[in-house]
Amino acid sequence: MSQHIARLVFRGLPAALALVSACELVVDTRGRCQADSDCATTEQCQELRCVPRISPADASVTPDSGQPSTVLAFVTAAQTVAAGACSAVVTVENRDSNGAAVAAPSEKSVNLAAQPYAGFTFFSDAACSAATGSIALVAGNSRISFWFIAETAGTTTLTVSGTGFSAATQDETITAGAPAKLAFATAPQTLVAGTCSAPIEVQLQDAFGNPTSATVDTLIYLSSTSAGGAFFIDENCLNAASNATAAMGAGSVTTYYDDSVPGSPTLLALASGLQSGTQTATVTPAGAKLAFTTPARSIAAGVCSAVLTVQAQDATSSPFDLQEAARVTLNTTSATGLFFSDASCATMIADVIIDAGGNQASFYYRDRTVGTPTITVSTGGLTSATQQQTIGTAAAARLVIVSPPRTVTAGQCSAAVTLQSQDPSGNAANVTSAKTVALTSTSSAGLFFTDAGCNSSVTTIVATAPNAIRFQRPQREPVIRQELARPVRWPSRWT
Numbered sequence: 001m002s003q004h005i006a007r008l009v010f011r012g013l014p015a016a017l018a019l020v021s022a023c024e025l026v027v028d029t030r031g032r033c034q035a036d037s038d039c040a041t042t043e044q045c046q047e048l049r050c051v052p053r054i055s056p057a058d059a060s061v062t063p064d065s066g067q068p069s070t071v072l073a074f075v076t077a078a079q080t081v082a083a084g085a086c087s088a089v090v091t092v093e094n095r096d097s098n099g100a101a102v103a104a105p106s107e108k109s110v111n112l113a114a115q116p117y118a119g120f121t122f123f124s125d126a127a128c129s130a131a132t133g134s135i136a137l138v139a140g141n142s143r144i145s146f147w148f149i150a151e152t153a154g155t156t157t158l159t160v161s162g163t164g165f166s167a168a169t170q171d172e173t174i175t176a177g178a179p180a181k182l183a184f185a186t187a188p189q190t191l192v193a194g195t196c197s198a199p200i201e202v203q204l205q206d207a208f209g210n211p212t213s214a215t216v217d218t219l220i221y222l223s224s225t226s227a228g229g230a231f232f233i234d235e236n237c238l239n240a241a242s243n244a245t246a247a248m249g250a251g252s253v254t255t256y257y258d259d260s261v262p263g264s265p266t267l268l269a270l271a272s273g274l275q276s277g278t279q280t281a282t283v284t285p286a287g288a289k290l291a292f293t294t295p296a297r298s299i300a301a302g303v304c305s306a307v308l309t310v311q312a313q314d315a316t317s318s319p320f321d322l323q324e325a326a327r328v329t330l331n332t333t334s335a336t337g338l339f340f341s342d343a344s345c346a347t348m349i350a351d352v353i354i355d356a357g358g359n360q361a362s363f364y365y366r367d368r369t370v371g372t373p374t375i376t377v378s379t380g381g382l383t384s385a386t387q388q389q390t391i392g393t394a395a396a397a398r399l400v401i402v403s404p405p406r407t408v409t410a411g412q413c414s415a416a417v418t419l420q421s422q423d424p425s426g427n428a429a430n431v432t433s434a435k436t437v438a439l440t441s442t443s444s445a446g447l448f449f450t451d452a453g454c455n456s457s458v459t460t461i462v463a464t465a466p467n468a469i470r471f472q473r474p475q476r477e478p479v480i481r482q483e484l485a486r487p488v489r490w491p492s493r494w495t
Contacts, residue, residue: 070094070102071166072110074158075143080173083208086128087148092160092168094142101142108137110144113159119151119208137162150174153210177206179214181275184267185252190282190326190381193228196237196258202244202269202277203252211251218246218271220253226265226283232256259283264323282324282381287315289383290328293360296387300394301425304345304366310352310377310385311360319359326354326379328361334373334391336425340364354379367391368425394423396431413454421463435463 039050075091094102111134114120124132135144153176161167185203206212221243222231233241237258244253262285269277297305314320329351330339341347345366352361378384403418423429439448447457
C-alpha cells in the first residue's frame, strides 16, 4: 500500500502536526494565539504566541528567551557627586548580545555592590531614604533604577550582577564637600623640650574627613595647653605666630611648635564656622635618651641571644616614663643580624614599642656572621643608643673545600687542595679534638699525597685540635675536578 504525505495549513494559525496513524493527525495548539484575548491576563499575543505583557515604557524590547545569555549595561552616564549628597538616578538595562533591550520573563533580583564600600549606601528612591542592597527587575521590564550616597572622596566602582546576567561596572567620581572641620594631618610628634618640631600640617576637611579646599580666606588660630608652648612660621622656631591663613583654594596651613615644659600638651586649631582640630604632642626633658640596661652579649653564630632591654632615661640616667607610646627602631651593622620578639628567635621584628606610661622594651638578637656588630636603637625625641655585641663561631659541624677547582695534566701533581671545618653558619670553626679525614676519589687512578711533589701518598689526614683544618691534598689523576664549598657533614667524613 502506498503512502501519501499531506501538508496542512490552517489559515492564521500554525499547527504542530503529529502522524498518529496512516489516517490520523493531532494538532498541538498550546500557547498559540490569534489575539490578546486568547492569552492569560498577564500575557499578550505576539507573533501568534502568548508572551509576558510588556509595559508601554518597554514596548520596544525583545522578550527574554529564558537563557542566561543576557547582559546588564549602564544606561545613564557616570556621575560626579559630592560626598554625602544623593546622586542622580542610575539606570541599568538588561540586554541581549546584540545590545537590544530584553524584558525579564519573571522577576529577577539584581545585586548592587561598590568598591570601596566604606561609607557607601545604595537607595531605591530619589530622596535617598530607603537603603537597599538589591533591586528587583520586574517581569516584563528590562530596566532598573537606583540612587546612592558616598562619603569617601575618590573613584568608586559600581557593580550590578545577578543570576542569569553578565555583570556590569561603572566608575563614579566622588568629590570632597565644603569645609566643615579642621584636623591635624601630620602624625603626633615627640620632641625634646626647647627644640623645634618637624612641620605640622593643619588641614581643612569636609564633614566626612575628606581633605577639601577653602572657599574663602580662612584664618586659623593655633594654641597649646602648655604654658611653655608656642607656634612658629619657620623651621627654626624663631618667628612666633599664633595664627595662619588658608587662602581661598588652599587645603591646609603649615606651622612649627616648640615647648620648654616636658609633658603631653594638647595642640588646638580653631576657625570660625568649622569644627576644631586637636592633637597631643610629647615633650621630653632636655637630655632625655635611650639606654641599654642589659650588658652586651657574646653569643655563637646562629644562636639566639639573651634578652636585650632598652630604657628611656632623663639627663641623670634615671628612668623616664613616656606620656605617649614610642616606637623604637632597631638597626645593626651586620648584614646577617636579625631582631626577634621571643627567646627562641622565631618571630622576627624591626622595632619594639615602649608603652605610654612605661619606660622600657625588650628584644632578642641573632647573627650568622662572626664579628662585633653594633646595635642602634632610636626613636623621636630621645637620643639614640648603641651597643656592640660579640658573635663567635659555633662548634665545627662540616667540612668544606675552600680552594678553587683544579684541572691538571694526567700524571702531574695538582696544586694544593684545602679543606676547612665550619660551623652551621659557614664560619671557620676549630675542631675540639683530633679528627681523621678520609680521602676518596671517583677516579680509580686517583691518589692523594701530603707533599707538593706527590711523593707520599695517603688515604687519610688527621686534623689536630684546636687548630682549624687547613691542609693540602695534592692529587695525581688524569683530570681532577672538584666542587667548591661542597659541605661534608660529620660523621660521614670524620672518624
